Amino acid sequence: MSRELSTRANNVERLPSIPDNDTNLIFGEASVRYSKGRLLGFVTDEYIRAVRSQRKSIDGFFKALRELNSNDAKSLLYMKNSLDDNSHKNIAFDNDDYKNLLIEYLKDHPDPLQEYNDLIYYKIKNNLPEKYLDWFKKDLRCSLFLAFLVKKSIENDVYKGRDELLEEVVDYLRYDIEIFNSDYSQNLPHYRWDIMKSGERKTADILYIKSYYLKNRLDCDKNISWVKPTDNEQINWMYNYLDDKDRKYIILKGMFFPQTINEKYELILASLDVLSNVESPDIGTKDKKGFSLRNYTLYSMKKAWDGRKQYEANNFLNENSSVKVTKENQPKLKKLMKFSGFTANKVINHSIEQLYDELIVDKKND
Known part of the structure; x- marks a missing residue:
């Protein structure tokens, strides 16, 4: 022009x-x-x-x-x-x-x-017309996936919470669709289900990404029904599990900083989404292989979580053998454990310390 x-x-x-x-x-x-x-x-x-x-x-x-x-x-x-x-x-x-x-x-x-x-x-x-932005512009999980595809272009910026990240991704796709179209393939996950790309070049790639991603992303109801999105203890544990030194699967580290437990949950989902769902004969346990990287990660994580909860349950029963907790107080103890993240042993000992300070130490100082 x-x-x-x-x-x-x-x-x-x-x-x-x-x-x-x-x-x-x-x-x-x-x-x-x-x-x-x-x-x-x-x-x-x-x-x-x-x-x-x-x-x-x-x-x-x-x-x-x-x-x-x-x-x-x-x-x-x-x-x-x-x-x-x-x-x-x-x-x-x-x-x-x-x-x-x-x-x-x-x-x-x-x-x-x-x-x-x-x-x-x-x-x-x-410009990319607004109708092609609707599927992700209010969806943090989808926008995190798109940000992952162009992370090298935005890696010098930081985004504190949902609103900042959504605005950046929408503006990037709205105004820089040609740059997105030329860059996204370098980070595109290896997925099981592929589709044909067709249409006018400006919109063909974003439509391809939309279908490719939604057809292959994690099915929460089917694959992680055991996860409670509002359980702070569980979500924080999952985040740390996926980000430990042997995995480092959490995406956009140092760029996106979730501000709520729901934002952290969405980040976990997006991080699992980018893992390949293609089965491999090299992935699995010693006795059973043929998992995809995503499914093996989910299998291992579920097993680790179940083991943690079983240990806590056994520890709770062992503690009750030496310290009797009345039937009326057991629900209260469980709620205290959930709220604080402490084991039953820690809750009881912490209560003892508080009572000791209030009844013994403070009395001596009077």
């Missing part, structure tokens, strides 16, 4: 204004629209000619631009910066500021109507 515009609209501030409801006259119902009408369409040639011949005011155009939502304004502003080789200016602003900055830029431009149309054209040609 040429940035050299030969025709300029001069002295537009002296032209008569048009009615506020004349948006359709500016953009036209039959004009080309982007993403099913979410973004205002091209300014009509008729309106541009009328402004240039000083028969209409440009005020109506800028009033109509106020109808843009923040994401659309942000997209056009980012397009402008990219075309001017000023991508470093693509920083986060408050929502209304994107619209204000875009309007300010166009007001200062010698031919704002044609410049707006040029930006719309560039967006249509180069």
Whole structure:
């Protein structure tokens, strides 16, 4: 697209204004629209000619631009910066500021109507339409997977919690789809079920990734029904198990920092998703091989968790043989164990220490 515009609209501030409801006259119902009408369409040639011949005011155009939502304004502003080789200016602003900055830029431009149309054209040609973002833009697990595919491109940044990560991934796919299309294959997991890639190049890859990932990712109901997503003790144990020195399976370490137990759970799922589900004759126990890396990891993790809980249960019974806990207090003890993460032995001894300090030590100091 040429940035050299030969025709300029001069002295537009002296032209008569048009009615506020004349948006359709500016953009036209039959004009080309982007993403099913979410973004205002091209300014009509008729309106541009009328402004240039000083028969209409440009005020109506800028009033109509106020109808843009923040994401659309942000997209056009980012397009402008990219075309001017000023991508470093693509920083986060408050929502209304994107619209204000875009309007300010166009007001200062010698031919704002044609410049707006040029930006719309560039967006249509180069941006990923919003409908292709819907499957992941509010889903942390899917977005973590996509971030894993392009981790080398974003490894210098950090994302504290869900919102920061989602915003980064959506912006990356929305504005840099060509870079994503050329880079993602280097980190694509080896999966059992493959599909055919088809369609227009800009959208074919993201549609391929969507199907390839969703068909092959971990089935929580089938494979990890024993996991309780709200159990802090279990989720923290799983995270540490997958991140120990012999595995290091947690993805985006040093880049994504979960802020809640649910975010940590989603990170665990995404980390299991990227493990291969292709069976191998080399993976398994001494007596049984033929697992995929993912299934063997799940098998080993479940076995380790069951062993841990069995040990704690046996330890609890052994402690009760020397310290009698009444039937009424046993549910309370179990809740204390779950809340604190302590064994029964630790809970009882901690209670003894507290009582000793309150009844003996403090009494002596009186």
